[in-house]
Amino acid sequence: MAHKEMTHSPEETHGSFKAYTLGFVFSIVLTVIPIAIVMNGWLEGRANAIMLMVFAVLQLAIQLLFFMHLREEKKPRYNLISLVFGLVILLVIVAGSMWIMMYNMVAV
Amino acid sequence: MAQSHTPENVNQADLHAEHHDHVDLEGVRTFGFWIYLMTDVILFGTFFATYMVLQGNTNGGPGPDDLFQMNGVIASTFILLTSSYTCGLALLAMNRGKLKALIGWLGVTTALGAIFIGLEISEFIHLVSEGATMGTSAFLSAFYTLVGTHGLHVIVGLVWMSGLMIQLARKGITPVTKRKVNIISLFWHFLDVVWIFVFTVVYLMGVS
DSSP: OHHHHHHOOTTSOOOOHHHHHHHHHHHHHHHHHHHHHHHHTOSOHHHHHHHHHHHHHHHHHHIIIIISOGGGOOSSOHHHHHHHHHHHHHHHHHHHHHHHHHSOTTTO | OTTOOOHHHHHHIIIIIOSSSOOOHHHHHHHHHHHHHHHHHHHHHHHHHHHHHHTTOOTTSOOHHHHOOHHHHHHHHHHHHHHHHHHHHHHHHHHTTOHHHHHHHHHHHHHHHHHHHHHHHHHHHHHHHTTOOTTTOHHHHHHHHHHHHHHHHHHHHHHHHHHHHHHHHHHOSOHHHHHHHHHHHHHHHHHHHHHHHHIIIIIIHHHO
8 A cells, every 4th residue: 555655645745855955056057147147236225125136036946846845746736826825915914014114105 | 545444533533524525623723823923923023113113223333334234234134034935845855755865954954043132143243242232222222133033933943853853763654743844844934034024124225
């Protein structure tokens, strides 16, 4: 029974050596590029901040897809749904706080 | 589990799952941990928001530009990324049923995590010696809270992983220990994600 389970059981998070290595290489590349941008001062101000955030979000996607097996989840995708819910709250907290603290003219 | 047709399993499946599928209790437990991770998303989101709002409030004290030494931080970033990979290799070893390789890769992951924490502690000691303590400014309060909470999570992960290695050595690869390894790998990758954002928002944006 144990052997059968190991060979095919669709709900288990398997991943493969290739996927992990690919994810690792991607994450290294996506870290080296922003470091190069900052160390060489290629970008400034808003463009710099946006570029760095783009690379961080790409990293997040790599970790979720290649390492945390979000792709392989079976059908009622509860993990994905709860993740989306978490990210919505995250956005409200972070973007909302920054917006109200930086552009609130009443407090100035 | 799907293949075993013992009376209990069939019964449980009838009671709880209604149609075709077996009760995937371990899967439900993993989902429960995923929900916990989402609460951590909110916790760290709040700390990030606080940090972003307060990062300019240095109260005449040192700012990010004066304080951060990027070489150490870059090194610890690559160490943590590598530990995320070795944690994945542990999972692969487990799925192939190789207990020794599983414990070995978990050991490597723990060691890399310990090095990361060591670097973080020495960074904090260095900052405090420069007079940048938690009470110096609002910026530093937010900094220590955010980075320190991540560090605390890593320490908890290290203790947890060490305990799991002992359990694995005793009980081998069972459905229960399998689920536990899956969960700790989720936790570890998640901490990697949080660190990526700490590295980007606090350090890279701080010095640029």
